[in-house]
Amino acid sequence: MKGFAITFIVLLSCILFVNAFSKDPILVYTILIIFLIVGIFIAFPLYQAFRLTVMKDGVFTLEVWRHVLSNRNYLQALWGSILLGVLTATVSTAIGFLFAFTLTRTNVRGKGFYATMATLPVISPPFSLTLSLILLFGSYGLITRRILGLTNVDIYGLDGLVIVQTMGMFPIAFMVLSGVLEAIDSTFEEAAMNLKATRWKVFSTVTLPLSFPGIASAWLLVFTNSIADFANPLILAGKYKVLSVEAYLEVTGMNHLDIGATLSVLLLIPTFLAFGLQRYWISKKSYTTVTGKPTGRILEVVSPNVKKVLVALMVAISGFLLSLYATIVAGCFVKNWGIDYTFTFDNVVEALQRGKDAIGDTTLLAAIATPIAGLLAMIVAMIIVRKRFPGKGLMQAMVITPYAVPGTLVGISFIIAFNKPPLLLVGTAAIIIINYVVRELPVGVESGIASLKQIDPSIEEAAQSLGADTATVFRTIVLPLIRPAFISSLSYTFVRSMTAVSAVIFLISAKWYHMTILIYNFSENLRFGLASVLATTLMVIVLTVFWVLRFLVGKSSSLQKNIIVR
Amino acid sequence: MPASSVSLTNVYKAFKGFKGEEILAVDDVSFRIEPGAFVTLLGPSGCGKTTSLRMIAGFENPTKGKIKIDEEDVTFIPPWKRDTAMVFQSYGLFPHMNVGDNVGYGLKMRKVTTSERHKKVSAILDLVGLSGFEERPPSSLSGGQQQRVALARALVVEPSVLLFDEPLSNLDVLLREQMRVEIRRIQQKTGITAIYVTHDRTEAMTLSDTVIVMNKGKIVQTGTPFDIYEEPNSIFVADFMGKMAYFPVKILAWEGKDAIVELYDKKLSVRVAKNVTPNDSQRYILACRPESMKMQENGKGVVPGVITTNVYLGNAIESYIKTEFGEVMVKSELPKEGLRPEGSPVSLSIREDKAVLLPLDPGIDGLSLNKANI
Numbered sequence: 047m048k049g050f051a052i053t054f055i056v057l058l059s060c061i062l063f064v065n066a067f068s069k070d071p072i073l074v075y076t077i078l079i080i081f082l083i084v085g086i087f088i089a090f091p092l093y094q095a096f097r098l099t100v101m102k103d104g105v106f107t108l109e110v111w112r113h114v115l116s117n118r119n120y121l122q123a124l125w126g127s128i129l130l131g132v133l134t135a136t137v138s139t140a141i142g143f144l145f146a147f148t149l150t151r152t153n154v155r156g157k158g159f160y161a162t163m164a165t166l167p168v169i170s171p172p173f174s175l176t177l178s179l180i181l182l183f184g185s186y187g188l189i190t191r192r193i194l195g196l197t198n199v200d201i202y203g204l205d206g207l208v209i210v211q212t213m214g215m216f217p218i219a220f221m222v223l224s225g226v227l228e229a230i231d232s233t234f235e236e237a238a239m240n241l242k243a244t245r246w247k248v249f250s251t252v253t254l255p256l257s258f259p260g261i262a263s264a265w266l267l268v269f270t271n272s273i274a275d276f277a278n279p280l281i282l283a284g285k286y287k288v289l290s291v292e293a294y295l296e297v298t299g300m301n302h303l304d305i306g307a308t309l310s311v312l313l314l315i316p317t318f319l320a321f322g323l324q325r326y327w328i329s330k331k332s333y334t335t336v337t338g339k340p341t342g343r344i345l346e347v348v349s350p351n352v353k354k355v356l357v358a359l360m361v362a363i364s365g366f367l368l369s370l371y372a373t374i375v376a377g378c379f380v381k382n383w384g385i386d387y388t389f390t391f392d393n394v395v396e397a398l399q400r401g402k403d404a405i406g407d408t409t410l411l412a413a414i415a416t417p418i419a420g421l422l423a424m425i426v427a428m429i430i431v432r433k434r435f436p437g438k439g440l441m442q443a444m445v446i447t448p449y450a451v452p453g454t455l456v457g458i459s460f461i462i463a464f465n466k467p468p469l470l471l472v473g474t475a476a477i478i479i480i481n482y483v484v485r486e487l488p489v490g491v492e493s494g495i496a497s498l499k500q501i502d503p504s505i506e507e508a509a510q511s512l513g514a515d516t517a518t519v520f521r522t523i524v525l526p527l528i529r530p531a532f533i534s535s536l537s538y539t540f541v542r543s544m545t546a547v548s549a550v551i552f553l554i555s556a557k558w559y560h561m562t563i564l565i566y567n568f569s570e571n572l573r574f575g576l577a578s579v580l581a582t583t584l585m586v587i588v589l590t591v592f593w594v595l596r597f598l599v600g601k602s603s604s605l606q607k608n609i610i611v612r
Numbered sequence: 613m614p615a616s617s618v619s620l621t622n623v624y625k626a627f628k629g630f631k632g633e634e635i636l637a638v639d640d641v642s643f644r645i646e647p648g649a650f651v652t653l654l655g656p657s658g659c660g661k662t663t664s665l666r667m668i669a670g671f672e673n674p675t676k677g678k679i680k681i682d683e684e685d686v687t688f689i690p691p692w693k694r695d696t697a698m699v700f701q702s703y704g705l706f707p708h709m710n711v712g713d714n715v716g717y718g719l720k721m722r723k724v725t726t727s728e729r730h731k732k733v734s735a736i737l738d739l740v741g742l743s744g745f746e747e748r749p750p751s752s753l754s755g756g757q758q759q760r761v762a763l764a765r766a767l768v769v770e771p772s773v774l775l776f777d778e779p780l781s782n783l784d785v786l787l788r789e790q791m792r793v794e795i796r797r798i799q800q801k802t803g804i805t806a807i808y809v810t811h812d813r814t815e816a817m818t819l820s821d822t823v824i825v826m827n828k829g830k831i832v833q834t835g836t837p838f839d840i841y842e843e844p845n846s847i848f849v850a851d852f853m854g855k856m857a858y859f860p861v862k863i864l865a866w867e868g869k870d871a872i873v874e875l876y877d878k879k880l881s882v883r884v885a886k887n888v889t890p891n892d893s894q895r896y897i898l899a900c901r902p903e904s905m906k907m908q909e910n911g912k913g914v915v916p917g918v919i920t921t922n923v924y925l926g927n928a929i930e931s932y933i934k935t936e937f938g939e940v941m942v943k944s945e946l947p948k949e950g951l952r953p954e955g956s957p958v959s960l961s962i963r964e965d966k967a968v969l970l971p972l973d974p975g976i977d978g979l980s981l982n983k984a985n986i
Contacts, residue, residue: 069673069690504704504777508762510691511669511698512718512769518692522717526708 095459142219172277186384202284226260276548377578397579412543415482423490449488453548490535616772623677639829712746857940904966913959938982
């Protein structure tokens, strides 16, 4: 009661102070509210999670860290995450480069198809590729058991994980690299060829060195995505240990919140290293060759035979990817995959019956989070780009933080921070919505900032001088002008919320469930048919949203660039 | 339309530099603009003119000082509560609205009814010569038309002060001259108070009743265009307003507002710059506009020299003449006897009623001024 009275008095005096001394009270309130949101829902939980790793019963101690770092299991998981990250990043970058290079440097036919193949997996829902890999290559897999007759195959573990992660993450490398390769003017290659360099020489001495910074940042981006990945290893890791899953098991299985927090903080270290390396080292090394006039010409730097090999590889990968998607759909209509392949609708009926609450919850929560995250992102972007106020750098840094933090850590820090009054949110819908908003905010803010920077500030000043206050300027001028960024931020939030796993798995309750977790439960119980139905449903929802969006924005490119992350 | 006075009293504006150091963009500026006047803030880039204008509009807060519109203190009133309207260099048209909605935006903010709004919008578009353009998107208009829309958008709300931030610098020369006349005509017709920021002296001279010349955040001279051009009070203003020839002279005597000076053994009676009190410890230099000098037969004028270059401009000739004090330019009409060829020796005479004696800052070499001029 006393606390409330104090809070009330502080708030009241704040309001009086702002009204008396500020030229633009609405702006000041907005800034204060944003600081409050970021402080409570980003800084505070992360602080609580860090605190838990070094405090026990109110005393500073490194006991938990000592325990974690001396335990063979945890060190094995750390090493497992890094090894998986290195392998996935390397293979993904190679495949990404194959697609990007072939599409930007040769005249192959069907570029649109290959580009789609190399971007589609980014939006495929979690578990979908994992599921189909199990259906095809598991111990009762269609190919392994039925066609090849093998009985002792095990897709669970490192090899399966590398395959699934690579299929899901090579698009990240592709998007980074095709951007980089497009920016390299082919005049350089022409010049080299003109100087009597052979095709291989041109590639190895000009094209490849010029794209090195792109390759490095693609590799790092995939690496951080891979080690933060939770959904794929959750199902497919088998006996192989990775940190994100280990942290989850500690928290939900053993109720060891402190160890879970420590493991996910451990996960943060390689992520931050890679992130910092990207920002401060590679970005400085980039040889972006802006000439102002893209030539649009393509110099065929590869011989016809090499081109055939490149195309064959792309066809193989695309074919594999398509067969994975087809498997998922087929899985919906098969009685008992691996044993009885008769056609049936039973799975669909049962899955929708048992999943209808989860589907409803998931859609509802995502639909609530979407406008909040979208609007908030645009407001933050406008304030950061256009206004001057103390603590702006801090605000921007805090808003961007969840972008680099693995979902597991976000989830764990939320249950640590919000499990007691006055912020008892665990078990409510609010905690899930807030988690969505906070996690998807960075991408929206970044795209809002990027598009606002393209807009002449005098447009907003003109509106102000004609009598529009800050809120009106935002509503009538800023929002319409950054509409593409706004819409893509909305759809991004919606899709990511619909397909969330890593953080939300800690936050769901009996009352508020999530479709993806249900997919996980079905596959844990080997009900792959039911899991396939839900995964397909999710895929349909996601694709519909993207289709609607493409219709609304007109162009999909800005969106796809925004989707690159994680 | 209403017209208001605007006054700035000891206004300062400090910005943080890149290294966190303070930069004074506006340094103790005070002036008062009478209702209905057209005043130009003129100066080189970075002189504080735009910052001053933006403070009047409310986009920037002064670090110190007071700004009043119509005797009302508006220093801490946000832009949208001030009765000012601004025309921007980059037009600032709303790209997502058509011309009619752009112009009607301010009226909408003022809760003017739709029918009234349409009436006013079409009347004002008529005034700027764009009747019937309501439905067009701004992007389909030429630069000149876009700036007219911006002008109409500012005018239609009948602000008590109209602010211009280098509105013509994005237009080509021909259009700029045309728009200059237009702006002056509309201002005269509406009788609105106008404050106009520019670095273009021709614009300042042709548009304004009063010109305020600024340099390094300070006001250096205020006056009518005639005063500023003919009677600059400093070398900075003299140079900024156009070409000058400078001659070091010996001062023989002060006679009220004039001075008797000696140049090449000849005595000249010339004016002393306004606001300058004769002082024997101060150094002075004689300044002369190109059109206030005449080329004479060798020996007939004051300053001897040789023509190095003739530039034929159609209605005039600019002759560059090498003198003992460096190269100076003389502007004259084509003489009847024809052009004096390059290399001819000449003697320059000076119109005493037009020449002005300017103070020379310590440490500045008077002879270097002519060199810098070329």
